[in-house]
Amino acid sequence: MAVVEFLGPIGRPSLNVDVKSLSELREFLKNDEELSKWLEISAVAINDVLVSDLNAPIKQGDKISLLPPVCGG
Amino acid sequence: MLELYSGPLDAKEIVNRWYDKYKLKNCGAFITFVGIVRDEDGIDGLSFDVYEPILKSWLDKWNERAKEKGLYIMMAHSIGDVPNHESSYVAGVVSPRRRAGLEIFDIFVEDFKTKAPIWKYDLIDGKRVYAQARSTALPGAGILKV
Numbered sequence: 001m002a003v004v005e006f007l008g009p010i011g012r013p014s015l016n017v018d019v020k021s022l023s024e025l026r027e028f029l030k031n032d033e034e035l036s037k038w039l040e041i042s043a044v045a046i047n048d049v050l051v052s053d054l055n056a057p058i059k060q061g062d063k064i065s066l067l068p069p070v071c072g073g
Numbered sequence: 074m075l076e077l078y079s080g081p082l083d084a085k086e087i088v089n090r091w092y093d094k095y096k097l098k099n100c101g102a103f104i105t106f107v108g109i110v111r112d113e114d115g116i117d118g119l120s121f122d123v124y125e126p127i128l129k130s131w132l133d134k135w136n137e138r139a140k141e142k143g144l145y146i147m148m149a150h151s152i153g154d155v156p157n158h159e160s161s162y163v164a165g166v167v168s169p170r171r172r173a174g175l176e177i178f179d180i181f182v183e184d185f186k187t188k189a190p191i192w193k194y195d196l197i198d199g200k201r202v203y204a205q206a207r208s209t210a211l212p213g214a215g216i217l218k219v
Contacts (some may be wrong), residue, residue, distance in 0.1 A: 043213045
Protein backbone atom coordinates (compact mmCIF):
# COMPACT_ATOMS: atom_id res chain seq x y z
CA MET A 1 0.00 0.00 0.00
CA ALA A 2 0.99 3.60 -0.63
CA VAL A 3 -0.51 6.66 1.02
CA VAL A 4 -1.97 9.66 -0.83
CA GLU A 5 -1.85 13.05 0.92
CA PHE A 6 -4.13 15.87 -0.22
CA LEU A 7 -2.26 19.05 0.66
CA GLY A 8 -3.41 22.59 1.36
CA PRO A 9 -6.92 23.57 0.31
CA ILE A 10 -7.91 20.11 -0.97
CA GLY A 11 -8.51 19.40 2.70
CA ARG A 12 -9.11 15.66 2.67
CA PRO A 13 -7.80 12.97 4.97
CA SER A 14 -4.99 10.76 3.65
CA LEU A 15 -5.94 7.70 1.65
CA ASN A 16 -4.29 4.29 1.46
CA VAL A 17 -4.11 2.97 -2.09
CA ASP A 18 -2.91 -0.22 -3.71
CA VAL A 19 -1.50 0.98 -7.02
CA LYS A 20 1.75 0.35 -8.89
CA SER A 21 2.02 3.55 -10.93
CA LEU A 22 0.62 7.07 -11.20
CA SER A 23 -1.54 6.01 -14.14
CA GLU A 24 -3.14 3.36 -11.91
CA LEU A 25 -3.72 6.06 -9.29
CA ARG A 26 -5.38 8.21 -11.91
CA GLU A 27 -7.72 5.32 -12.76
CA PHE A 28 -8.45 4.80 -9.10
CA LEU A 29 -9.38 8.47 -8.51
CA LYS A 30 -11.15 9.23 -11.77
CA ASN A 31 -14.71 8.62 -10.57
CA ASP A 32 -14.39 11.03 -7.67
CA GLU A 33 -16.15 14.06 -9.14
CA GLU A 34 -15.37 16.44 -6.34
CA LEU A 35 -11.69 15.60 -6.60
CA SER A 36 -11.51 16.01 -10.38
CA LYS A 37 -11.32 19.83 -10.23
CA TRP A 38 -8.28 19.48 -7.99
CA LEU A 39 -6.63 16.84 -10.17
CA GLU A 40 -6.75 19.25 -13.10
CA ILE A 41 -4.63 21.85 -11.33
CA SER A 42 -2.53 19.86 -8.85
CA ALA A 43 1.05 18.72 -9.17
CA VAL A 44 2.12 15.36 -7.78
CA ALA A 45 5.11 14.40 -5.66
CA ILE A 46 6.30 10.90 -4.85
CA ASN A 47 8.26 10.81 -1.62
CA ASP A 48 8.51 14.62 -1.69
CA VAL A 49 9.92 14.87 -5.23
CA LEU A 50 7.69 16.41 -7.94
CA VAL A 51 7.05 14.04 -10.84
CA SER A 52 5.79 14.59 -14.37
CA ASP A 53 5.68 11.02 -15.71
CA LEU A 54 2.49 8.98 -15.41
CA ASN A 55 4.59 5.81 -15.65
CA ALA A 56 6.42 6.70 -12.46
CA PRO A 57 6.37 3.50 -10.38
CA ILE A 58 4.84 3.44 -6.93
CA LYS A 59 6.28 1.10 -4.35
CA GLN A 60 5.05 -0.26 -1.07
CA GLY A 61 5.13 2.51 1.55
CA ASP A 62 5.55 5.39 -0.89
CA LYS A 63 4.06 8.77 -0.04
CA ILE A 64 2.16 10.44 -2.89
CA SER A 65 1.32 14.11 -2.38
CA LEU A 66 -1.13 16.22 -4.39
CA LEU A 67 -0.10 19.88 -4.43
CA PRO A 68 -2.62 22.46 -5.68
CA PRO A 69 -1.45 25.91 -6.96
CA VAL A 70 0.75 27.78 -4.51
CA CYS A 71 1.10 31.34 -3.28
CA GLY A 72 3.57 32.10 -0.52
CA GLY A 73 4.45 35.39 1.10
CA MET B 74 18.19 28.81 6.58
CA LEU B 75 14.47 28.14 7.01
CA GLU B 76 12.39 29.38 9.94
CA LEU B 77 8.69 28.57 10.27
CA TYR B 78 6.46 30.13 12.91
CA SER B 79 2.87 29.68 13.97
CA GLY B 80 1.08 33.02 13.44
CA PRO B 81 2.58 36.43 12.63
CA LEU B 82 6.34 36.89 12.43
CA ASP B 83 8.34 39.04 14.82
CA ALA B 84 10.06 40.64 11.83
CA LYS B 85 12.23 42.98 13.90
CA GLU B 86 13.61 40.14 15.98
CA ILE B 87 14.26 37.99 12.90
CA VAL B 88 16.01 40.70 10.89
CA ASN B 89 18.07 41.88 13.87
CA ARG B 90 19.16 38.34 14.68
CA TRP B 91 20.15 37.66 11.07
CA TYR B 92 22.03 40.96 10.99
CA ASP B 93 23.95 40.13 14.16
CA LYS B 94 24.83 36.68 12.82
CA TYR B 95 25.85 37.62 9.27
CA LYS B 96 27.57 40.96 9.85
CA LEU B 97 30.62 38.95 10.93
CA LYS B 98 30.87 37.16 7.55
CA ASN B 99 32.76 40.04 5.93
CA CYS B 100 29.97 40.59 3.41
CA GLY B 101 29.19 44.13 2.26
CA ALA B 102 25.46 43.74 1.67
CA PHE B 103 22.54 42.44 3.71
CA ILE B 104 19.30 42.68 1.73
CA THR B 105 15.94 41.96 3.35
CA PHE B 106 12.33 41.78 2.29
CA VAL B 107 9.53 41.87 4.84
CA GLY B 108 6.05 41.03 3.59
CA ILE B 109 3.22 42.78 5.46
CA VAL B 110 -0.43 41.76 5.12
CA ARG B 111 -2.45 44.54 3.48
CA ASP B 112 -5.98 45.48 4.46
CA GLU B 113 -7.80 45.14 1.14
CA ASP B 114 -10.90 43.49 -0.33
CA GLY B 115 -12.45 43.30 3.12
CA ILE B 116 -10.08 40.68 4.50
CA ASP B 117 -9.18 40.45 8.18
CA GLY B 118 -5.85 38.84 7.36
CA LEU B 119 -4.24 35.92 5.58
CA SER B 120 -3.71 32.32 6.57
CA PHE B 121 -1.13 29.81 5.32
CA ASP B 122 -0.54 26.09 4.99
CA VAL B 123 3.07 25.02 4.46
CA TYR B 124 4.36 21.67 3.22
CA GLU B 125 7.73 21.64 4.93
CA PRO B 126 9.55 18.70 3.23
CA ILE B 127 9.36 20.18 -0.28
CA LEU B 128 9.83 23.75 0.98
CA LYS B 129 13.04 22.59 2.63
CA SER B 130 14.39 20.87 -0.50
CA TRP B 131 13.48 23.93 -2.59
CA LEU B 132 15.42 26.16 -0.20
CA ASP B 133 18.34 23.68 -0.04
CA LYS B 134 18.80 24.10 -3.80
CA TRP B 135 18.84 27.87 -3.39
CA ASN B 136 21.37 27.58 -0.58
CA GLU B 137 23.66 25.51 -2.80
CA ARG B 138 23.35 28.08 -5.59
CA ALA B 139 24.09 30.91 -3.16
CA LYS B 140 27.03 29.12 -1.58
CA GLU B 141 28.78 28.75 -4.95
CA LYS B 142 28.84 32.56 -5.14
CA GLY B 143 29.78 33.10 -1.51
CA LEU B 144 26.27 34.31 -0.59
CA TYR B 145 23.84 33.33 2.15
CA ILE B 146 20.08 33.00 1.73
CA MET B 147 17.51 32.85 4.51
CA MET B 148 13.75 32.96 4.91
CA ALA B 149 11.07 32.92 7.58
CA HIS B 150 7.38 32.24 6.99
CA SER B 151 4.16 32.02 8.96
CA ILE B 152 1.91 28.99 9.33
CA GLY B 153 -1.74 29.69 10.17
CA ASP B 154 -3.42 33.06 10.63
CA VAL B 155 -1.71 36.44 10.21
CA PRO B 156 -3.86 39.55 10.81
CA ASN B 157 -3.71 42.65 8.60
CA HIS B 158 -0.63 44.84 9.12
CA GLU B 159 1.44 41.97 10.52
CA SER B 160 4.28 40.14 8.77
CA SER B 161 4.00 36.69 7.21
CA TYR B 162 7.25 36.45 5.24
CA VAL B 163 10.82 37.62 5.71
CA ALA B 164 13.56 36.86 3.20
CA GLY B 165 17.21 37.83 3.31
CA VAL B 166 20.39 37.61 1.25
CA VAL B 167 23.87 38.33 2.53
CA SER B 168 26.35 39.00 -0.25
CA PRO B 169 29.98 40.07 -0.53
CA ARG B 170 28.82 42.75 -2.99
CA ARG B 171 25.59 44.68 -3.46
CA ARG B 172 24.95 44.00 -7.16
CA ALA B 173 25.24 40.19 -6.98
CA GLY B 174 23.06 40.20 -3.87
CA LEU B 175 20.29 42.33 -5.38
CA GLU B 176 20.24 40.22 -8.54
CA ILE B 177 19.90 36.86 -6.81
CA PHE B 178 17.42 38.32 -4.32
CA ASP B 179 15.00 39.37 -7.04
CA ILE B 180 15.09 35.91 -8.68
CA PHE B 181 14.85 34.17 -5.31
CA VAL B 182 11.74 36.07 -4.20
CA GLU B 183 10.01 35.54 -7.57
CA ASP B 184 10.85 31.82 -7.57
CA PHE B 185 9.51 31.62 -4.02
CA LYS B 186 6.15 33.02 -5.12
CA THR B 187 5.62 30.38 -7.80
CA LYS B 188 7.45 27.29 -6.47
CA ALA B 189 7.39 27.21 -2.68
CA PRO B 190 4.71 24.73 -1.48
CA ILE B 191 2.69 27.25 0.51
CA TRP B 192 -1.06 27.82 0.25
CA LYS B 193 -2.63 31.18 0.98
CA TYR B 194 -6.14 31.86 2.25
CA ASP B 195 -8.00 35.13 2.77
CA LEU B 196 -9.56 35.46 6.21
CA ILE B 197 -13.10 36.71 5.65
CA ASP B 198 -15.77 36.67 8.37
CA GLY B 199 -13.78 34.08 10.29
CA LYS B 200 -13.50 31.73 7.30
CA ARG B 201 -10.42 30.67 5.32
CA VAL B 202 -10.99 31.22 1.61
CA TYR B 203 -8.34 29.70 -0.68
CA ALA B 204 -6.69 32.45 -2.77
CA GLN B 205 -6.80 30.34 -5.91
CA ALA B 206 -6.88 33.28 -8.34
CA ARG B 207 -3.55 34.54 -6.96
CA SER B 208 -1.93 31.09 -6.93
CA THR B 209 0.38 29.44 -9.47
CA ALA B 210 0.28 25.80 -10.54
CA LEU B 211 3.48 23.85 -9.85
CA PRO B 212 5.47 22.09 -12.61
CA GLY B 213 3.68 18.97 -13.84
CA ALA B 214 0.29 20.14 -12.59
CA GLY B 215 -2.66 18.27 -14.04
CA ILE B 216 -0.77 15.01 -14.50
CA LEU B 217 -3.64 13.05 -12.91
CA LYS B 218 -6.30 14.84 -14.91
CA VAL B 219 -8.66 12.36 -16.58
